[in-house]
Amino acid sequence: VPRPATSTDFEGILRLVAGRVYPTWPSQDPRNNARSILEDLIESATSQDEYELFVTHEQQDITGFLILKKQLTRGITGDRESVVVDCFTPQVSDRRQLFECATEAARGYDSHFLTTEIPAEDHHEREFLESLGFGLEGHKISVTTAECVMPKKSPYSVRLATPDDGYLIGVLSSSMLTHTVSAGREYDLAELTFRTMGNMMAQVARDDPNSVGLVLMAGQELAGHLLLELNDRFGYIYDLALAKEHWGGTAVRHLMRSGSRLLFERRIPLFVGDVSASNRRALVVAQRALGFAVECQRYGLPL
């Protein structure tokens, strides 16, 4: 039966991971991957406020471990989530027990969901998670930024968003909630519409160089928006939407290429987003027309 790790387990854990290859993906923060979180947990007590470490053992030998991020809160929905950051053990039965232990702990924190991210195409892990009741919630996608060229004769133009655009961006974004909410989660849409309105208006009004919005104009009319959160490594798609009458044409490419160009000009190498597993349209267009690839997939267990 798994138990919380103590400092006497650290040596055994380090022996277990010696030579291990960690799964990585392009947008993952190297300072915040499973390996460095484990090292922090072992070296300093500070990260123990944020994370919990469980181990399985046979007598004195450590046979597996799991790192649980105790809780994070999603911005717009307010969902509270516990996250399995890493689970490593050669034995399937230990793995199952460690996940059951994490589920119990997550319930104890009053989390709504237990989630974990796995590399795309990891079929073993997928089957294992599904056997525990987890479902696919979404895909993390990314593409290298480029100095994209805009079509010369386009009915569209792109400009930076201003706080005055906030209301229309909020209306457009909240009208798309059925497409954008995470698969496998249920919400009161009236309440979420209200929260989305407020959140988008605040996001557009933020006076922060790392928050940028682009609006796509069809003449005088706002046809869509792309809100980005920037850091040194990537630009993250905070929100993307087109008005329905502009679906199926060149609008999405025009807007997203402008976004890629903006990131490229600021020397930000990667363009990153999260797409709900139920939003096939967005995934298909991102892959086919914009060259995005799926990096990893988020699975979630409602608690």
Ligand SMILES: CC(C)(COP(=O)(O)OP(=O)(O)OC[C@H]1O[C@@H](n2cnc3c(N)ncnc32)[C@H](O)[C@@H]1OP(=O)(O)O)[C@@H](O)C(=O)NCCC(=O)NCCS
């Ligand atoms: C996502 C969005 C910006 C894409 O723009 P768009 O103009 O609708 O995209 P397109 O019509 O050019 O491309 C959609 C592609 O998905 C395909 N598609 C549509 N519905 C599909 C479905 N149910 N399953 C699989 N593919 C589907 C289309 O055939 C098309 O592919 P093709 O160009 O190879 O034929 C727009 O639909 C939108 O605003 N959606 C609501 C908000 C949203 O989902 N935002 C993204 C959050 S990550």
